[in-house]
Amino acid sequence: MGEIMVQIGEELRKETMTVGDLAKQVEELKRQVENVKPGAEDRISIVVFSGDLDKVLAAFIIATGAVAMGMEAVMFFTFWGTPVLRDSKKKAGGKDLMGKMFGFMLPKGRDAIKLSKMNMAGMGTAMMKSLMKKKNVASLDEMLDMAAELGVKIYVCEMSMSLMGFKKEELIDYPNLEYVGVATFLEQAKNSKVQLFI
Amino acid sequence: MGEIMVQIGEELRKETMTVGDLAKQVEELKRQVENVKPGAEDRISIVVFSGDLDKVLAAFIIATGAVAMGMEAVMFFTFWGTPVLRDSKKKAGGKDLMGKMFGFMLPKGRDAIKLSKMNMAGMGTAMMKSLMKKKNVASLDEMLDMAAELGVKIYVCEMSMSLMGFKKEELIDYPNLEYVGVATFLEQAKNSKVQLFI
Amino acid sequence: MGEIMVQIGEELRKETMTVGDLAKQVEELKRQVENVKPGAEDRISIVVFSGDLDKVLAAFIIATGAVAMGMEAVMFFTFWGTPVLRDSKKKAGGKDLMGKMFGFMLPKGRDAIKLSKMNMAGMGTAMMKSLMKKKNVASLDEMLDMAAELGVKIYVCEMSMSLMGFKKEELIDYPNLEYVGVATFLEQAKNSKVQLFI
Numbered sequence: 001m002g003e004i005m006v007q008i009g010e011e012l013r014k015e016t017m018t019v020g021d022l023a024k025q026v027e028e029l030k031r032q033v034e035n036v037k038p039g040a041e042d043r044i045s046i047v048v049f050s051g052d053l054d055k056v057l058a059a060f061i062i063a064t065g066a067v068a069m070g071m072e073a074v075m076f077f078t079f080w081g082t083p084v085l086r087d088s089k090k091k092a093g094g095k096d097l098m099g100k101m102f103g104f105m106l107p108k109g110r111d112a113i114k115l116s117k118m119n120m121a122g123m124g125t126a127m128m129k130s131l132m133k134k135k136n137v138a139s140l141d142e143m144l145d146m147a148a149e150l151g152v153k154i155y156v157c158e159m160s161m162s163l164m165g166f167k168k169e170e171l172i173d174y175p176n177l178e179y180v181g182v183a184t185f186l187e188q189a190k191n192s193k194v195q196l197f198i
Numbered sequence: 199m200g201e202i203m204v205q206i207g208e209e210l211r212k213e214t215m216t217v218g219d220l221a222k223q224v225e226e227l228k229r230q231v232e233n234v235k236p237g238a239e240d241r242i243s244i245v246v247f248s249g250d251l252d253k254v255l256a257a258f259i260i261a262t263g264a265v266a267m268g269m270e271a272v273m274f275f276t277f278w279g280t281p282v283l284r285d286s287k288k289k290a291g292g293k294d295l296m297g298k299m300f301g302f303m304l305p306k307g308r309d310a311i312k313l314s315k316m317n318m319a320g321m322g323t324a325m326m327k328s329l330m331k332k333k334n335v336a337s338l339d340e341m342l343d344m345a346a347e348l349g350v351k352i353y354v355c356e357m358s359m360s361l362m363g364f365k366k367e368e369l370i371d372y373p374n375l376e377y378v379g380v381a382t383f384l385e386q387a388k389n390s391k392v393q394l395f396i
Numbered sequence: 397m398g399e400i401m402v403q404i405g406e407e408l409r410k411e412t413m414t415v416g417d418l419a420k421q422v423e424e425l426k427r428q429v430e431n432v433k434p435g436a437e438d439r440i441s442i443v444v445f446s447g448d449l450d451k452v453l454a455a456f457i458i459a460t461g462a463v464a465m466g467m468e469a470v471m472f473f474t475f476w477g478t479p480v481l482r483d484s485k486k487k488a489g490g491k492d493l494m495g496k497m498f499g500f501m502l503p504k505g506r507d508a509i510k511l512s513k514m515n516m517a518g519m520g521t522a523m524m525k526s527l528m529k530k531k532n533v534a535s536l537d538e539m540l541d542m543a544a545e546l547g548v549k550i551y552v553c554e555m556s557m558s559l560m561g562f563k564k565e566e567l568i569d570y571p572n573l574e575y576v577g578v579a580t581f582l583e584q585a586k587n588s589k590v591q592l593f594i
Contacts, residue, residue: 197394
């Protein structure tokens, strides 16, 4: 075994170091590097469960803000969040009684949703909307346009669509909108840096 | 110092590389690998703060979905989530007046909880339950069985139990259910890939 | 090329290992270590969107609990969470009509906020407060003091301040309280181990 005198470390201490010693150290390093789990991707994944105007707005502000910072953003619309994506100008036929009832009772798109607090028979919601305009805060319509342009990914929960009897043809036009199950969302979420349930 | 001609890199450039040089590089690599923080574990940690039927269902759908994907899942029931775990067939004695009042006012288990929206004096909740059956969406009862079978871990917040005057003997039978403080939950959550507050 | 007989691995098998071979392995390790993304920092980032007493309490219990465990904690107060930070003893002049209306309608600080459930015209909230005292659960006042002492960082959403017409001089005194946009919060959140939307 060929031995060579070497200097290593900041202390510059002298040590005998053979190629065999080094090889063992390299093997140990390889094992350690393999065990390091990969870090999460630079993405935010948001479950939009709520259908309240204030919470949906917050979800879009966060998602578009994240994309503006160079992150990816995925929004998963489920339960009460699903009717927010209805297009008030579109109609869907072939619904059963339950589907018709839900279609009637649930808000028809983003113009029909209300604040979670202080709605006060619609007055609070109207006040908030006028205030947002005055203070130059983007409306939900503008948020959706911005999200589409920035490439915010929208997933719609298949189970919620089925449960509420919604048809794909009554939802808004949004680039690359996808209908997925919870597993597809979780796959994205678990490799994201940030996850929120709103 | 023994010098040897070697070829390294994709460019296959010729370099003089001594064992001493290599040893320094290996030392530097060791330092870097030690500084790499370990990645999070493949687990989802959910705070179930809400006691609304729709939100508790969502929590179970996400938790069981995660386990089905090979992840671990931990649910921490706190505040309004705690009464969801009461067993309507069990009774607990020795409560003080406040405990009795809370026991009376809070829902007695998962059959008594309601939708966060559109409850409409129970009609909306009943409608949603019948709809879920029709669309083959698992009920909360079935979800709990599935969660138990899949090994979803349930933590119950000790402070909430004390605050609401609940006794352990009035909670459901669930495998390895544990009563813990917020620190135990946070310990799990901070090393999880996903955390949600529902 | 100088060849040396070395023993590596647990099997202690004999192999021919040159400095050139080792150099290639070290190069490959360097590449791998560089590609490892840094783990998240030991911090929890909480969006306090809700202004309900129970949810704000939960946020503080989690944040202070995290700091007690040695983590950092950042709370971002936005939307309904913002009025919780008003100081009931302070006044702010120079508000426009909308600002005055919001100032009047929104709760004036932490003593004025209510439970999200079972408020029952204030009776439930009062009952919960007295119960918390009895069970030695810290009140929101005590929580804020504790958070300040422990160094929990409080961010206030600039957009919410502007939207609700709040002035900085009507907010509580809290060490190093900062007014920030969503980007500043996201920057903290994306490098945190835990993120919650409450």
